[in-house]
Amino acid sequence: MSQPFDRRSFLRTVGLGSAGALSLPAWINARGLEGGTAAEVTAIAAAARRNGPIKLDSNENPNGPVPAVIREVQRQFGVASLYPARSEQPVRDAIAKANGVSGAQVMLGCGSGEVLRLAVQAFCSPSRHLVTALPSFESPAQYARVLGLPVKEIPLDAQLRIDLEAMAREARGAGLVFLCNPNNPTGHVYGEREVRGFIDTVLRADPEVVILVDEAYHEFVDDRAYASAVPLIATQPRVFVSRTFSKIYGIAGMRLGYALGAPATLTRMERLRLPNGISGHAQVAGIAALSEPAQLAKEQRANREARAFTTKWFTDAGYAVVPSQANFVLVHLKRDSAAFRDACASKGVLVGRVFPPLTQHTRVSIGTMAEMQQAVQVFKQVLG
C-alpha cells in the first residue's frame, strides 16, 4: 500500500504539528557524516525517510548502515567497470572470520532470499517435498510452487510456535526442511536444545533430508537458551544456515546474504548461482558492515528498547503480542488485519503484509523510538 505521502501532513493528522516533526535521522549527525559526498548520499536517505511514510513493513534497519559502508561503496565506483568475481573471496573471508568458519563454508547470495531459492531448487524434487511452517517466511514455499514441487506447510501450535513435532513427522521423505529461527512473522525463537533435538529426530528418521535453518534475525536474539545452528555444519553436512545483511546490518538495498554449510552441500547450490550475481558494491558493503562490530550492540539495544515500548503499548491497549526476539512484533488485533494495514497506510504508517491463516494479526517492524512513538498514535486512532 505505498502511496505518495508527506510526513508533515501525517504529523498534522496525528496532532503532533511541528513540535514532533522528525529532523534528519539521528544517525546522520551521530555518525559524523558531514560534508562531501557522504553527506550528499545520506541527505538523500534522510529526505526519503523524512518525506515518506513511517516504514514498519519490511523489518529493515531504521538507522541506516554504518559510515564505513557508505565510504566503501562510494570508493567502489572507481572500479565499477570491472566484473566483481575476483573480489568475492575477501567478503567470503570476512564472513567466515565473523562466524568462526572457513571461506569454503561460505556461499554468497543476492540477499539470503537467493539462498532460500537455491535450496529449494537444489534439494527438492517432484518426489522430495519441502516442509515449512505456516505461517513462516513464505519464499521457499512460493518457489517450490512455481517449480511445481510438493510442499507440506505445518500450522503453528496454539502458542504460535513452530510445531517441531509435526514438522519432524512430515519430514520423512522430504528434500528440504525449512526452519526459520527466530520465525518470521512471530519473532518466536527456539533454544539450542530444541533445535538440536529437532535436527536429530529428522535425520534419524530420514538421513537424506537437508535442513535449512534461516537465521535472518539471529543478531537480535537475547534469549540465553538460543544458540546459532552454525556449529553443527562442521559435523553435519545435511544442515546449513542462511543469514543476511538486510536486517541488523542495514543494507537491504545492497542485496547481500549468505549460506554457511559444508562445502559439498554448498556446491549443490553454488552451481545454480548466477555468475557475477553479487555486485562489487554489495561485496565491499558487506566487508565494511562487518568492520564495526561495536555498532551491533547499539543496534541491538535500540531495537530492544523500541520493541519493549511497542509491546507494552499494544499490551496495555488490550492486544496480545507474541514475545519477540527479532526486530518486529506480531500483534493479535482481534479484527481484520488487512483493513488495519490499509487504514494505517492512509495515515502514513506502513505495517507488514497479512500472513494467512493469521488474518487477525498484524506484524509491526520496529523503527526508531521516535517513529514508534508516532506510529502508536496512528494505531490508537485506527483501533479506535
Ligand SMILES: Cc1ncc(COP(=O)(O)O)c(C=O)c1O
Ligand atoms: C526470515 C527471512 N529470511 C530471509 C529473508 C530474505 O531477506 P534478504 O533476501 O533481504 O536477505 C527475509 C526477509 O525479510 C526473512 O524475513
